[in-house]
Amino acid sequence: MLxxxxxxxxxxxxxxxxxLQYVVLCSDGTSYAVDNVAPFMVWGTQKPPRFDLxxxxxxxxxxxxxxxxGGGEHYAYSLxxxxxxx
Numbered sequence: 001m002l003x004x005x006x007x008x009x010x011x012x013x014x015x016x017x018x019x020l021q022y023v024v025l026c027s028d029g030t031s032y033a034v035d036n037v038a039p040f041m042v043w044g045t046q047k048p049p050r051f052d053l054x055x056x057x058x059x060x061x062x063x064x065x066x067x068x069x070g071g072g073e074h075y076a077y078s079l080x081x082x083x084x085x086x
Contacts, residue, residue, distance in 0.1 A: 019084045021061060023053050024069075027076040053080065060084055 022034040031053035057063075061082040069077040 017085060021056060021082040021084070023056065023080045023082060025053055025078045025080055027071065056082055 023031050024034060025031045028049075030049045030051060032050055033052040033056065061084045063080055064083045065081040067079045067081075069079055071077055
């Protein structure tokens, strides 16, 4: 009999004291925190580049899940869930 095993790159253990944060990571190297106060993108204008993921990782946030999202003509995107223990 064959056993199926799943391989996970991230270990996710959510405690009541944890905070969660979503970040969109773009293939051009930019990253945008979803709940950031600044708007992600104003329609019809060019988005100012931000690099939120590096700042969050440096302040103790840990990636727990990544979901690939399609892309447009030039970019691909990933939605990354980060966790920080309080």
